[in-house]
Amino acid sequence: AQTVTQSQPEMSVQEAETVTLSCTYDTSENNYYLFWYKQPPSRQMILVIRQEAYKQQNATENRFSVNFQKAAKSFSLKISDSQLGDTAMYFCAFKDNNDMRFGAGTRLTVKP
Amino acid sequence: DGGITQSPKYLFRKEGQNVTLSCEQNLNHDAMYWYRQDPGQGLRLIYYSQIVNDFQKGDIAEGYSVSREKKESFPLTVTSAQKNPTAFYLCASSIYGRNANYGYTFGSGTRLTVV
Numbered sequence: 001a002q003t004v005t006q007s008q009p010e011m012s013v014q015e016a017e018t019v020t021l022s023c024t025y026d027t028s029e030n031n032y033y034l035f036w037y038k039q040p041p042s043r044q045m046i047l048v049i050r051q052e053a054y055k056q057q058n059a060t061e062n063r064f065s066v067n068f069q070k071a072a073k074s075f076s077l078k079i080s081d082s083q084l085g086d087t088a089m090y091f092c093a094f095k096d097n098n099d100m101r102f103g104a105g106t107r108l109t110v111k112p
Numbered sequence: 113d114g115g116i117t118q119s120p121k122y123l124f125r126k127e128g129q130n131v132t133l134s135c136e137q138n139l140n141h142d143a144m145y146w147y148r149q150d151p152g153q154g155l156r157l158i159y160y161s162q163i164v165n166d167f168q169k170g171d172i173a174e175g176y177s178v179s180r181e182k183k184e185s186f187p188l189t190v191t192s193a194q195k196n197p198t199a200f201y202l203c204a205s206s207i208y209g210r211n212a213n214y215g216y217t218f219g220s221g222t223r224l225t226v227v
Protein backbone atom coordinates (compact mmCIF):
# COMPACT_ATOMS: atom_id res chain seq x y z
CA ALA A 1 0.00 0.00 0.00
CA GLN A 2 1.10 3.52 -0.68
CA THR A 3 2.51 5.40 2.31
CA VAL A 4 2.80 9.09 2.97
CA THR A 5 5.40 10.44 5.39
CA GLN A 6 5.53 13.85 6.99
CA SER A 7 8.71 14.00 9.01
CA GLN A 8 8.04 17.27 10.81
CA PRO A 9 5.41 16.84 13.57
CA GLU A 10 5.60 20.53 14.49
CA MET A 11 6.95 23.70 12.94
CA SER A 12 6.77 27.39 13.67
CA VAL A 13 7.37 30.51 11.61
CA GLN A 14 7.29 34.21 12.18
CA GLU A 15 4.51 36.18 10.59
CA ALA A 16 5.41 37.36 7.05
CA GLU A 17 8.22 34.80 6.75
CA THR A 18 8.33 31.74 4.47
CA VAL A 19 8.06 28.15 5.66
CA THR A 20 8.33 24.81 3.87
CA LEU A 21 6.58 21.65 4.99
CA SER A 22 7.98 18.32 3.82
CA CYS A 23 6.21 15.26 2.48
CA THR A 24 7.48 12.08 0.89
CA TYR A 25 5.48 9.18 -0.46
CA ASP A 26 6.01 5.70 -1.71
CA THR A 27 4.31 4.28 -4.80
CA SER A 28 4.97 2.15 -7.82
CA GLU A 29 2.28 3.92 -9.81
CA ASN A 30 3.06 6.47 -12.49
CA ASN A 31 -0.26 8.31 -12.54
CA TYR A 32 -1.46 9.80 -9.30
CA TYR A 33 -2.42 13.03 -7.57
CA LEU A 34 -1.02 14.74 -4.52
CA PHE A 35 -2.78 17.13 -2.19
CA TRP A 36 -2.14 19.39 0.75
CA TYR A 37 -5.01 19.88 3.19
CA LYS A 38 -5.21 22.43 5.98
CA GLN A 39 -7.03 21.69 9.25
CA PRO A 40 -7.39 24.84 11.36
CA PRO A 41 -8.55 24.74 15.00
CA SER A 42 -12.14 24.46 13.76
CA ARG A 43 -11.03 21.02 12.44
CA GLN A 44 -12.63 21.57 9.04
CA MET A 45 -10.36 20.04 6.41
CA ILE A 46 -9.70 22.50 3.61
CA LEU A 47 -8.02 21.68 0.31
CA VAL A 48 -5.01 23.96 -0.13
CA ILE A 49 -3.41 22.75 -3.33
CA ARG A 50 -3.43 19.84 -5.76
CA GLN A 51 -0.70 18.46 -8.03
CA GLU A 52 -1.09 16.03 -10.90
CA ALA A 53 1.89 13.70 -11.21
CA TYR A 54 2.02 13.89 -14.99
CA LYS A 55 2.47 17.66 -14.88
CA GLN A 56 6.03 18.86 -14.45
CA GLN A 57 5.01 22.38 -13.54
CA ASN A 58 4.62 22.94 -9.81
CA ALA A 59 1.15 23.97 -8.68
CA THR A 60 0.63 27.41 -7.15
CA GLU A 61 -2.32 28.92 -5.30
CA ASN A 62 -1.67 32.49 -4.19
CA ARG A 63 0.82 32.28 -1.27
CA PHE A 64 0.95 28.47 -1.43
CA SER A 65 3.19 26.59 -3.82
CA VAL A 66 4.62 23.12 -4.05
CA ASN A 67 7.96 21.64 -4.99
CA PHE A 68 7.12 18.36 -6.68
CA GLN A 69 10.08 16.06 -7.28
CA LYS A 70 8.64 12.96 -8.92
CA ALA A 71 11.84 10.94 -9.07
CA ALA A 72 12.52 11.61 -5.41
CA LYS A 73 8.84 11.09 -4.51
CA SER A 74 8.84 14.37 -2.67
CA PHE A 75 6.02 16.91 -2.43
CA SER A 76 6.79 19.88 -0.18
CA LEU A 77 4.51 22.83 0.52
CA LYS A 78 5.88 26.37 0.67
CA ILE A 79 3.87 29.06 2.40
CA SER A 80 5.05 32.57 1.61
CA ASP A 81 4.26 35.70 3.64
CA SER A 82 2.89 33.56 6.47
CA GLN A 83 -0.21 34.89 8.19
CA LEU A 84 -1.64 34.18 11.62
CA GLY A 85 -4.57 32.47 9.93
CA ASP A 86 -2.19 29.90 8.47
CA THR A 87 -1.83 28.34 11.93
CA ALA A 88 -3.20 24.83 11.47
CA MET A 89 -2.43 21.17 10.97
CA TYR A 90 -1.31 20.45 7.43
CA PHE A 91 -1.82 17.04 5.87
CA CYS A 92 -0.17 15.73 2.75
CA ALA A 93 -2.26 13.21 0.81
CA PHE A 94 -1.69 10.81 -2.08
CA LYS A 95 -4.30 9.40 -4.41
CA ASP A 96 -4.17 7.01 -7.34
CA ASN A 97 -7.13 4.91 -8.47
CA ASN A 98 -7.76 3.73 -4.97
CA ASP A 99 -8.07 5.26 -1.54
CA MET A 100 -6.68 8.64 -0.58
CA ARG A 101 -3.78 8.16 1.84
CA PHE A 102 -2.82 10.81 4.37
CA GLY A 103 0.36 11.60 6.23
CA ALA A 104 0.38 12.04 10.00
CA GLY A 105 0.33 15.82 9.67
CA THR A 106 2.51 18.80 10.56
CA ARG A 107 1.30 21.28 13.14
CA LEU A 108 2.27 24.77 11.96
CA THR A 109 2.21 27.75 14.29
CA VAL A 110 2.59 31.26 12.90
CA LYS A 111 3.97 33.61 15.53
CA PRO A 112 3.22 37.35 15.58
CA ASP B 113 -24.55 26.68 0.09
CA GLY B 114 -23.48 23.19 -0.83
CA GLY B 115 -21.49 21.16 1.60
CA ILE B 116 -21.30 18.29 4.02
CA THR B 117 -23.05 18.40 7.38
CA GLN B 118 -21.94 16.18 10.21
CA SER B 119 -23.88 15.89 13.43
CA PRO B 120 -23.57 16.00 16.31
CA LYS B 121 -20.37 17.98 16.78
CA TYR B 122 -19.70 16.26 20.11
CA LEU B 123 -20.98 12.85 21.18
CA PHE B 124 -20.56 10.93 24.39
CA ARG B 125 -21.04 7.19 24.56
CA LYS B 126 -21.23 4.86 27.47
CA GLU B 127 -19.39 1.58 27.43
CA GLY B 128 -21.40 -1.08 25.53
CA GLN B 129 -23.58 1.35 23.64
CA ASN B 130 -23.93 1.76 19.90
CA VAL B 131 -23.97 5.30 18.56
CA THR B 132 -24.65 6.67 15.09
CA LEU B 133 -22.88 9.62 13.51
CA SER B 134 -24.75 11.49 10.82
CA CYS B 135 -23.29 12.68 7.51
CA GLU B 136 -25.38 14.47 4.89
CA GLN B 137 -24.21 16.12 1.66
CA ASN B 138 -26.03 18.30 -0.86
CA LEU B 139 -23.23 18.38 -3.40
CA ASN B 140 -24.69 15.58 -5.53
CA HIS B 141 -21.43 13.69 -5.05
CA ASP B 142 -21.41 10.01 -5.89
CA ALA B 143 -18.84 8.78 -3.39
CA MET B 144 -18.74 9.21 0.37
CA TYR B 145 -16.13 8.24 2.95
CA TRP B 146 -15.64 7.93 6.68
CA TYR B 147 -12.26 8.63 8.25
CA ARG B 148 -11.03 8.36 11.78
CA GLN B 149 -8.46 10.85 13.04
CA ASP B 150 -6.22 10.13 16.03
CA PRO B 151 -3.33 12.31 17.25
CA GLY B 152 -0.13 11.58 15.36
CA GLN B 153 -1.75 9.13 12.96
CA GLY B 154 -3.36 11.24 10.28
CA LEU B 155 -6.61 10.03 8.80
CA ARG B 156 -7.49 6.38 8.42
CA LEU B 157 -10.27 5.09 6.20
CA ILE B 158 -13.12 3.24 7.90
CA TYR B 159 -15.67 2.71 5.10
CA TYR B 160 -16.49 4.15 1.72
CA SER B 161 -19.43 4.06 -0.65
CA GLN B 162 -19.41 4.81 -4.37
CA ILE B 163 -23.11 4.32 -5.09
CA VAL B 164 -26.36 3.92 -3.22
CA ASN B 165 -26.81 0.58 -1.48
CA ASP B 166 -23.15 -0.32 -1.87
CA PHE B 167 -20.24 0.21 0.49
CA GLN B 168 -16.81 -1.27 1.12
CA LYS B 169 -14.56 -1.69 4.13
CA GLY B 170 -11.53 0.51 4.54
CA ASP B 171 -8.42 -0.13 6.61
CA ILE B 172 -10.06 -0.08 10.05
CA ALA B 173 -13.67 -1.23 9.57
CA GLU B 174 -13.84 -3.57 12.57
CA GLY B 175 -16.40 -2.38 15.10
CA TYR B 176 -18.09 -0.01 12.65
CA SER B 177 -21.05 -0.29 10.29
CA VAL B 178 -22.53 1.99 7.62
CA SER B 179 -25.50 2.27 5.30
CA ARG B 180 -26.11 4.17 2.06
CA GLU B 181 -29.84 4.17 1.44
CA LYS B 182 -29.81 7.63 -0.12
CA LYS B 183 -27.18 9.38 -2.20
CA GLU B 184 -27.12 12.28 0.23
CA SER B 185 -26.66 10.31 3.44
CA PHE B 186 -23.94 8.01 4.78
CA PRO B 187 -24.37 7.40 8.52
CA LEU B 188 -21.70 5.62 10.56
CA THR B 189 -22.56 3.42 13.54
CA VAL B 190 -19.88 2.84 16.12
CA THR B 191 -20.76 -0.45 17.76
CA SER B 192 -19.84 -1.84 21.16
CA ALA B 193 -17.37 -4.09 19.35
CA GLN B 194 -15.13 -1.10 18.66
CA LYS B 195 -12.63 -1.33 21.52
CA ASN B 196 -11.22 2.17 21.36
CA PRO B 197 -13.85 4.44 19.82
CA THR B 198 -12.73 7.75 21.31
CA ALA B 199 -11.56 9.76 18.30
CA PHE B 200 -12.44 12.48 15.85
CA TYR B 201 -14.51 11.26 12.89
CA LEU B 202 -14.54 12.96 9.51
CA CYS B 203 -16.97 12.36 6.67
CA ALA B 204 -15.98 13.25 3.11
CA SER B 205 -17.37 13.08 -0.39
CA SER B 206 -16.06 13.25 -3.93
CA ILE B 207 -17.82 14.11 -7.15
CA TYR B 208 -16.99 10.88 -8.86
CA GLY B 209 -16.14 7.51 -7.54
CA ARG B 210 -13.06 6.41 -5.72
CA ASN B 211 -11.23 5.78 -8.97
CA ALA B 212 -11.30 9.42 -9.96
CA ASN B 213 -8.42 11.57 -8.88
CA TYR B 214 -10.21 14.56 -7.44
CA GLY B 215 -9.89 16.03 -4.03
CA TYR B 216 -12.39 15.29 -1.33
CA THR B 217 -14.79 17.70 0.39
CA PHE B 218 -14.89 17.21 4.14
CA GLY B 219 -17.44 17.83 6.84
CA SER B 220 -16.56 19.57 10.09
CA GLY B 221 -16.30 16.33 12.04
CA THR B 222 -17.72 14.66 15.14
CA ARG B 223 -15.73 14.22 18.32
CA LEU B 224 -16.77 10.94 19.99
CA THR B 225 -15.81 10.30 23.61
CA VAL B 226 -16.45 7.15 25.59
CA VAL B 227 -17.39 7.89 29.19
